[in-house]
Amino acid sequence: MIHKFITSLILVASVSCSVFAEGDAYITLHATNKEMMKKSMILTTFKDYLQSNISGVEQIAAPDGTGIYKFHISGIKKFQLFFLNADQNMLIHSYIEAGDDIRIDCSSADAVDVKAENLHFSGKGSTKLIATTRLAFASDRPSPGIALNKKFDRGILDTLVLWVKGQYQSGMQMIQPLKKDISSPVYKMIQTDVYGVAASGVCGYFGGRRKQYASLKDLVDLLADLHRNVPATDMEILSQSASYIDYLIRSGLTVIDLEDIDPRDRPMEMCNALIKMNQGLLREKTLMIYLCRYDFVTKSRNPDQVYAKALEHIKSPFYRNYLTKLAEIRKPGAEAFNFSLPDDKGHVVRLSDFKNKVVMIDNWFTGCTNCAEMAKRIAHEVLPAFINNPDVVFLNVCADRNKAQWLESLQGGKYTHPGSINLFTEGLGESHPFMKKYNFESFPRVILIGRDGRMFSSNMPLKSADMIAKINEALKK
Numbered sequence: 001m002i003h004k005f006i007t008s009l010i011l012v013a014s015v016s017c018s019v020f021a022e023g024d025a026y027i028t029l030h031a032t033n034k035e036m037m038k039k040s041m042i043l044t045t046f047k048d049y050l051q052s053n054i055s056g057v058e059q060i061a062a063p064d065g066t067g068i069y070k071f072h073i074s075g076i077k078k079f080q081l082f083f084l085n086a087d088q089n090m091l092i093h094s095y096i097e098a099g100d101d102i103r104i105d106c107s108s109a110d111a112v113d114v115k116a117e118n119l120h121f122s123g124k125g126s127t128k129l130i131a132t133t134r135l136a137f138a139s140d141r142p143s144p145g146i147a148l149n150k151k152f153d154r155g156i157l158d159t160l161v162l163w164v165k166g167q168y169q170s171g172m173q174m175i176q177p178l179k180k181d182i183s184s185p186v187y188k189m190i191q192t193d194v195y196g197v198a199a200s201g202v203c204g205y206f207g208g209r210r211k212q213y214a215s216l217k218d219l220v221d222l223l224a225d226l227h228r229n230v231p232a233t234d235m236e237i238l239s240q241s242a243s244y245i246d247y248l249i250r251s252g253l254t255v256i257d258l259e260d261i262d263p264r265d266r267p268m269e270m271c272n273a274l275i276k277m278n279q280g281l282l283r284e285k286t287l288m289i290y291l292c293r294y295d296f297v298t299k300s301r302n303p304d305q306v307y308a309k310a311l312e313h314i315k316s317p318f319y320r321n322y323l324t325k326l327a328e329i330r331k332p333g334a335e336a337f338n339f340s341l342p343d344d345k346g347h348v349v350r351l352s353d354f355k356n357k358v359v360m361i362d363n364w365f366t367g368c369t370n371c372a373e374m375a376k377r378i379a380h381e382v383l384p385a386f387i388n389n390p391d392v393v394f395l396n397v398c399a400d401r402n403k404a405q406w407l408e409s410l411q412g413g414k415y416t417h418p419g420s421i422n423l424f425t426e427g428l429g430e431s432h433p434f435m436k437k438y439n440f441e442s443f444p445r446v447i448l449i450g451r452d453g454r455m456f457s458s459n460m461p462l463k464s465a466d467m468i469a470k471i472n473e474a475l476k477k
Contacts, residue, residue, distance in 0.1 A: 022098070023074055023075050023076045023077065023098045024072065024073065024074050024076070024098065024099075025072075025073045025076055025096045025097060025098055025099065025100035025101070025102075025125070026070070026071065026072055026073070026100065026101050026102070027043065027070075027071045027073070027082075027084075027096065027100075027102045027103075027104065028068065028069070028070050028071075028102070028103045028104070029041055029061075029068075029069040029070075029071075029084070029103075029104045029106060030067055030068055030069075030103065030104070030105045030106065031067040031069070031106050032067060032105065032106065032107045033106075033107055033108060033109045034109075035109040035110060036067070036086065036106060036108060036109060036110070036111070037063055037065065037066075037067040038063050039063060039086045039087045039111070039402065040060055040061065040062050040063060040086075040087055040401055040402070040427065041060070041061045041069040041071075041084065041085070041086055042058060042059070042060050042061075042083075042084070042085040042086075042087075042401065043058070043059045043061070043071045043073075043082060043083070043084050043085075044056040044057065044058050044059075044082060044083045044084075044085070045057050045059075045073055045080045045081070045082045045096065046080055046081045046082070046240075047075070047077075047080055048240070049081050049239075049240050049241075049242055049245070049285075050285065050288060050289060050292070050319075051289060051292060051293060051439075051441055052083065052430065052431075052441075053430050053431065053435065053436050053439060053440075053441065054288075054292060054322060054439070056083075058431055059071050059072075060427075073096055076096065076097060076098040077098070078097070078098075078185055079095045079096065079097045079183070079185055079186050079189070080095065080096050080097075081093070081094075081095055081189075081240065081242060082094060082095065082096050084104075085111070085401075086111035087111065087400070087401040087402045087405065088111075088365060088366065088367065088399075088400055088401050088402070088405075088429065089111035089112055089367075090111070091106070091111055091114060092104070092119075092129065092132070092133060092136075093132065093136075093242075094128055094129045094132040094133070095128055095132070095186045095189060095190075096125070097125055097128075097183060097186065099124065099125065100123075100124055100125030100126075101123045101124045101125065102121065102122075102123045102124070102125050102126045102129060103121070103122045103123045103126070104119065104120075104121055104129070105119070105120045105121075105122075106118055106119060112367075115137070116133065116134070116137040119133055121133070127178050127181035127182050128178075128182045128183075128186050128187075128190070130178060131175040131178045131182060131190055132190060132193075134174050134175060135171055135174065135175065135190070135193075135194060138170075138171065138174060143163075144159050144160055144163040144202075144205070145159075146159065146160075146205060146210070148209050148210055149209075149213065150213060151213045152213055152214045152215065152218040156218075157218060157221055157222050157225070160202045160205060160222055161222065161225045161226065161229070163201075163202065164195075164198045164199050164201070164202055164226060164229070165229065167194075167197075167198035167201065168194055168195050168198045168229075168231070171194040171197075171198070172191065172194060175190065185237070188231075188232050188234065188237050189237055189240065189241060191231045191232060192230070192231060192232045192237055192238060192241040192243070192244050193241050193242070193243040193244065194243075195229075195230060195231055195232075195243075195244065196241055196242075196243030196244035196245070196246065196247040197243045197247075199226050199247045199251075200243070200246060200247040200250050200251075202222065202226070203247075203250045203251055203253075203254040206218075206219050206254050206257070206258060207254065207257060211257070211258065214258065215258070216255065216258050216259060219251075219254060219255060219258055220255075223251055223255075223277075230244075235280055235281055235282065238282055239280075239281040239282055239285055245282070245285055245286060245289060248274070248277065248278060248282065248286050249274070249286050249289060249290055251277070252270055252273045252274050252277060252286070252290070253270065255273050255277075256269055256270050256273060263296075263299065264299065264300055264301045265300070265301065266296060266300070267291075267296050267297040267299075267300040267303075267306045268300060268301075268302075268305065268306050268309065270290060270296075271287060271290070271291075271306060271309050271310050272309070274286045274287050274290060275287070275309075275313055283313055284313065284314045284315065284316060284319055287310045287313060287314060288310075288314065288319050288322075288323060291306070291307065291310055291323060291326075292322075292323070292326060292439050292441070293439075293441045293442065294442075295330075295445070295458065295459040297330075298330055298457075298458055298459040299459060303327070303330070303331075304327070307323065307324075307327040310323065311323065311324070326439055329437060329438060329455075329458070330438070330455070330458040330459075331455065331458075332454075332455055332456055332457065332458075333454050333455065334454060334455045335453065335454055335455075336351060336449045336453055336454055336455050337351070337433070337434050337437040337438070338350060338351045338352050338453075339351055339397075339423075339433075339434040341397065341423040341424060341425065341426070341434070342423065342424055342426065343421055343422055343423055343424075344407065344410055344422045344424070349395075349421060349423055351449065351453065352453070354393050354449075355451075355453065356391070356451050357390075357391050357392065357393050357451060358391060358392050358393070358448065358449070358450060358451060358456070358471055358474045358475055359392075359393045359394075359395060359448070359449040360382075360392070360393070360394050360395070360446065360447075360448050360449075360460070360467075360471060361395045361396075361397055361446065361447050361448075361449070362374060362375065362378060362394070362395070362396050362397070362420070362444060362446050363396075363397045363398075363399065363435070363440055363443060363444060363445045363446070363447075364396065364397075364398060364399065364415050364416075364443055364444050365398060365399040365400050365429070365443055366398070366400050366405050366406065366408075366409045366415065368415075368443050368444065370443070370444055371415055371443050371444040372414045372415055374444040374446065374462075375396075375414065375415045375416055375417055375444075377464055378394070378417050378446075378464075378467075379417030379418065381464035381468075382464050382467050382468055382471075383417055383419050383420070385468050385471075386471065387419060389475075391451075391475060392471060392475070393421070394417070394419060394420040394421070395420060395421050395422075395423060396415070396416045396417070396420050396421070396422045396423065397423045397424075397425065397434070398415075398422070398423070398424050398425065399425055399429045399430055399432075399435060399440070399443065400424070400425075400429065401427050401428075401429045402427070403424060403427060406424050410422055438458065445459075446459075446460040446467075447459070447460060448460055448470060448471065448474055450474050450477055451474070451475075451477060452477070456470070456473075456474045456477075457470055457474075
């Protein structure tokens with residue numbers, strides 16, 4: 001699901017003259033290209049990093065033809081992580097501090113093809129955005145050059161450790177000249193982010209064709225070396241770094257993958273690994289993000305036991321409450337969300353319109369390759385099995401932010417299938433109550449609602465034959 005900007009000008013008067021309250025900051029984006037001016041801009045800020053649809057605070061600035069988009073962030077105590085998106089596509093991720101008054105000038109025509117020269121930053125607090133954008137556009141260093149068919153030994157592990165150090169040092173050298181104009185806490189955050197990205201890169205060397213040449217001990221030894229080299233030791237810094245937390249989760253997934261564990265046992269073993277590998281708030285956050293972001297737990301032998309195991313180690317009342325509710329929502333038999341969404345003809349469609357029917361909902365967004373593959377599979381292998389059955393309904397729900405883009409994708413036929421009803425989340429995307437209800441963070445996501453309007457499967461199997469079997473099972477209830 002990842003994841004840039006333009007022309008240096010003086011701050012516009014309306015921003016420069018902003019009246020600041022304690023903990024306030026301002027960001028103004030100026031898009032100069034007509035195509036970019038048509039897009040909505042979405043700013044998501046985090047007082048406490050988890051996921052956008054869990055702890056993110058979202059502001060949407062709709063296009064008004066001027067190309068000027070303004071955001072006011074309040075309640076900042078130290079700093080907050082933020083993501084700035086143009087419709088579905090991320091433009092920038094960086095940090096914001098109290099007192100910041102930042103202008104971003106963007107000359108790009110499209111968020112997908114933004115280049116470094118398209119972005120310029122000015123105003124108080126803008127240096128940290130320059131730093132994080134430099135890093136985002138940095139060219140990758142050469143790979144460690146490890147042969148695909150070579151058995152791992154101490155020499156290879158040392159090569160990987162040195163490669164991570166090199167990646168980290170290269171990134172820090174790139175932003176070193178900016179250090180004097182960046183606050184110490186934010187600079188430490190950027191350091192930790194750079195290290196997290198570099199360390200994540202080595203996990204891929206223990207999968208695929210190389211997996212047979214590596215052992216669990218090799219990976220554990222490598223992770224121990226990487227842990228000793230982490231630049232920050234402050235739990236507050238480590239626990240707010242999205243890149244570092246993602247590295248910890250990825251390393252846990254790599255450990256489980258090397259152990260060749262039955263898929264039904266993986267969620268429990270992953271929780272055990274994260275509990276063993278992390279401490280304090282990092283333990284809580286890795287458990288939370290793993291269980292919320294990934295839906296593997298719904299296919300485990302006993303999902304309740306997995307959630308209960310995690311909750312033993314999660315102390316935050318907010319985390320506990322959210323995870324407990326999500327576990328209940330995902331259960332078969334939970335009352336399904338009675339959404340109200342427009343179709344491509346402008347008619348409002350509700351789940352309650354399909355009483356006593358089995359409803360399969362394919363959730364997708366434009367640009368998602370796996371979504372296109374899923375749509376093709378459903379169209380050619382699943383839908384034909386029920387095309388003459390009035391008791392089965394197929395819905396497609398799009399998470400696009402831009403209605404014109406959604407309609408264009410429908411015309412292309414790449415993400416949907418004839419015989420289905422196409423619905424739109426009204427420009428809210430993953431922030432729509434329907435999407436947030438089920439914590440849809442990755443796509444495609446296919447769910448099945450039974451005749452009684454309750455959840456039958458919150459995570460449909462990927463194979464067509466298994467999907468068909470699941471629908472037939474629901475029809476018999």
